[in-house]
Amino acid sequence: MKGKIINDQCKKCGIAIKTTHYRKNQTYCQRCRKKAHNASVRKWRRKVLEKKIKESQGQKRDIGFPTNINYYKPFYKVENGYGYEGVLLCDNKTGEVQCHICGGWFHWLQNHIRGTHKLSADEYRKQFKLNWTTALCSEKVREQLVRRAMTYPWERLKKNGEKLVRMSKNGKNRNSKWRERNHQTLEGKNKLxxxxxxxxxxxxxxxxxxxxxxxxxxxxxxxxxxxxxxxxxxxxxxxxxxxxxxxQGYVYQSRYGRKTFTDQQLLGSLKKFAEVYKRRPSYSDIARGILYSKSTYEKRFGSWRKAKELAFASNNI
Ligand SMILES: [Zn+2]
Ligand SMILES: [Zn+2]
The missing domain is CATH 1.10.10 (Arc Repressor Mutant, subunit A)
Incomplete structure (x- = not known):
């Protein structure tokens, strides 16, 4: 059955299109049709993902750390999230790693973060205090990536690569970015x-x-x-x-015991001061660190004034 072709408008955006007479007023333009299709695909994908995450949250897992990484306990817990700060948790059986935000387990965490949480890998590492070089994937995927990189035809990238190098050399924030990356992260501390x-x-x-x-x-x-x-x-x-x-109840005992000064030492320092400066010492001289502290004189002689009276009893200074 082939209908008569007539001029019509898109049902959604109103653009002029051609259609058959029996589908009048119910047709979309090509662009709107594609948009609707993509939206439905995205919705379906999200549903599948959510189901997968829910399943993985309920499962009991044998939790450990990625191979070749030694963390020292204890750790800071992530607020409003899963796992610990500066620690990448890993399933010992399957090798999947845990997302700090939703708690799901994934072989390729980087892909999940970008798609579901709209974060770049660096932003994610910064938020959860991971090292800049930590691979956000399971050991299995890491092995695959390394192997693929080894057999990659680099000539193809060379042309673009030179352009990228030139761009990064001109970039103003290059130094600050690398300086930031060289800071020790919490994960680095956890490893030590x-x-x-x-x-x-x-x-x-x-x-x-x-x-x-x-x-x-x-x-x-x-x-x-x-x-x-x-x-x-x-x-x-x-x-x-x-x-x-x-x-916590542990006292500190100095190895040398408490220092005690004799009366002669305390008064002698006042007399020596008067000899050098030709006047009586004042409180501001204590603040400059020339004499013993004010509280030492106060405890021993009653007050700072009494100490001075004792020291200069026979002198006219
Ligand atoms: Zn349209
Ligand atoms: Zn997640």
Whole structure:
């Protein structure tokens, strides 16, 4: 059956098209038809994906880490998400890795992130504090990618590659981008056992063994090296860590005991000051670090004024 061809309009966008007389007022133009088709395909794909994710969330899994990666416990948990910050979790049986956002398990995580969560791989790594070089895929896929790269005809890329190199050399943000990438990430710390949680856990273990807080030379990390530098990088100072350990009930005993000054030392320093400067010391001289602290004089002699009276009793300065 072939109808008579007439002029008509697209039902959606109103563009002029040609159609048969018996399909009048119910035809779409080619563009609108394609759009509708693509939308339906996308909807179907999303449905399949959601079903897959739901299935994978319910399954019990043998959770481990990707091969050749050693993380030191404990880790920070991801807020409003799955897994831990700076850690890529992996199924020991199938080798799939877990998405931090939806908790699904995938062989090719990078594809899933781009499609479902609309994030680039670098953005994802930044959000969950992973290393810039961590492969977001299972070991199986990584093996495939490496093998494909080895047999790729690079001549084909050469022309485009030269153009890309020129572009990146001209780019202004090139240096800042690489500087950012060279920063140590949380995953890097997890691999060395030097994230703040791991340091505290380690120090508590040492304190338990010693029955007191460790001295700085006794602060040895999981890898057998001194972690004083890492402590300062993470907490700002060793004293900050000592405060946390004290809250756990471990006291700090100085190796040298408390320093006590004799009365002669304290008053002698005042007299010496007067000899050099030809006047009595004032509080601002203490602030400059020339004399002992004000509280030392106050505790010993009652007050700063009384200490000065004692020191200069026989002098006229
Ligand atoms: Zn149309
Ligand atoms: Zn996801």
């Amino acid at each position: 056992g030097l994230c703040s949680l791991q340091i505290i856990e380690r120090l508590i273990r040492i304190s338990k063994k010693l029955g007191r807080q460790p001295y700085t030379h006794e602060m040895i990390g999981d890898r057998g090296t001194n972690i004083r530098g890492a402590i300062i990088r993470n907490f700002g100072s060793v004293a900050e860590v000592r405060r946390i350990l004290a809250m």
